[in-house]
Amino acid sequence: MTPVHFTISSAFLLSLMGLAFHRTHLLSALLCLEGMMLTLFLALSLWALQMNVINHSTAPLLMLAFSACEASAGLALLVATARTHGTDHLQNLNLLQC
Numbered sequence: 534m535t536p537v538h539f540t541i542s543s544a545f546l547l548s549l550m551g552l553a554f555h556r557t558h559l560l561s562a563l564l565c566l567e568g569m570m571l572t573l574f575l576a577l578s579l580w581a582l583q584m585n586v587i588n589h590s591t592a593p594l595l596m597l598a599f600s601a602c603e604a605s606a607g608l609a610l611l612v613a614t615a616r617t618h619g620t621d622h623l624q625n626l627n628l629l630q631c
Contacts, residue, residue, distance in 0.1 A: 537579065545572040559614060559621040563607040570600040 534542075548568035555561055578593040615621050 541572050541576050541579070545569055545576075548572065556623050559607075559611050559623055562623065563604070563611065566607065567600070567604060570596070570603065574600065 548565045552562055552565035552569070555565075574593055574596050577596055581590045581593060611621055618625050
């Protein structure tokens, strides 16, 4: 395993562990999701560069576009929950009360 592959996989796993274990605030969950998307973007970009394939060079840009859409939807949910519940703690959110 090359150092680049190790770095990308460890960054993805650290973001995944942060999402799994530190679920107190919605903002921290969104930041962990963005870290995962960033590592996936870097992995797709490096894969397209290493394989030297022109057909797959649009995949990282498509991934970046979906990541921006995911971030905007997450921030919109953060603002909506902060306005209705007064906090962004995930323990206060209950889907059965909506």
